[in-house]
Amino acid sequence: MTDKLNIYCFIGSLPSRAVIILTKVLDIPVELNAVNILKGEQNSYWYKKINPVMKVPALAHGYFTLSESRAIMAYLVDTKMPGGCGLYPKDPRKRAKVDERLFFDATTFFPKVSSILQAYMKNKSECDRKQAIEDLMPVLKTMEEFLSETEYFACNEMTIADISMFPTVTTVYDIGIDLSKFPKLISWCQKMQKIPGNDINEAGGKVLLEALGMKPKL
Numbered sequence: 001m002t003d004k005l006n007i008y009c010f011i012g013s014l015p016s017r018a019v020i021i022l023t024k025v026l027d028i029p030v031e032l033n034a035v036n037i038l039k040g041e042q043n044s045y046w047y048k049k050i051n052p053v054m055k056v057p058a059l060a061h062g063y064f065t066l067s068e069s070r071a072i073m074a075y076l077v078d079t080k081m082p083g084g085c086g087l088y089p090k091d092p093r094k095r096a097k098v099d100e101r102l103f104f105d106a107t108t109f110f111p112k113v114s115s116i117l118q119a120y121m122k123n124k125s126e127c128d129r130k131q132a133i134e135d136l137m138p139v140l141k142t143m144e145e146f147l148s149e150t151e152y153f154a155c156n157e158m159t160i161a162d163i164s165m166f167p168t169v170t171t172v173y174d175i176g177i178d179l180s181k182f183p184k185l186i187s188w189c190q191k192m193q194k195i196p197g198n199d200i201n202e203a204g205g206k207v208l209l210e211a212l213g214m215k216p217k218l
């Protein structure tokens, strides 16, 4: 397929950043189209045609469109690395393990962090914010256990499951949640900070903190 790849994204958005980072890791040319969700651009008529769910990120590859960051990442690896790639292995069991972690992220980790961000965005009470943070703790404990079994979340190599979770983990740190009880998660994060696209993750982190009315850590 020779059609140009367009990614519709907002740099402050965690799933948008995961997709952008993957394009840097794969070193593939893409056109990034900013959709400012703080200004409601995701609800515009033109964007609804690309992603009827009206969320970022989305992909357009010629006439083919796709939403959901994890599906976009799987598609990018499958189409741009047709010979196979450890980021999303072709072997059914290896791939299933990556999918397992991607679903864990989509259904458990990202929603818990998103609830914390919503508690800040919507100026919820201190009690609600604390509860949202407390609800995240068992999930971080599970993630620490995953990393006791393998170096990365699905196996001993980085996969798209790691890239998917990376911006969310750095956000947890950026908003001041104490990660000292999770040393394996910290060293995983330090390894991830060396991958291409880390600069974009950092820039996006600043945009998000600003939207939350928080100051970046020095």
Ligand SMILES: N[C@@H](CCC(=O)N[C@@H](CS)C(=O)NCC(=O)O)C(=O)O
Pocket: 013, 014, 015, 016, 037, 042, 054, 055, 056, 057, 067, 068, 069, 070, 106
């Ligand atoms: N499961 C989706 C989540 C997408 C999502 O929640 N995007 C948020 C930004 S992080 C968004 O577009 N929010 C705007 C809105 O809900 O109106 C994915 O991974 O792509």
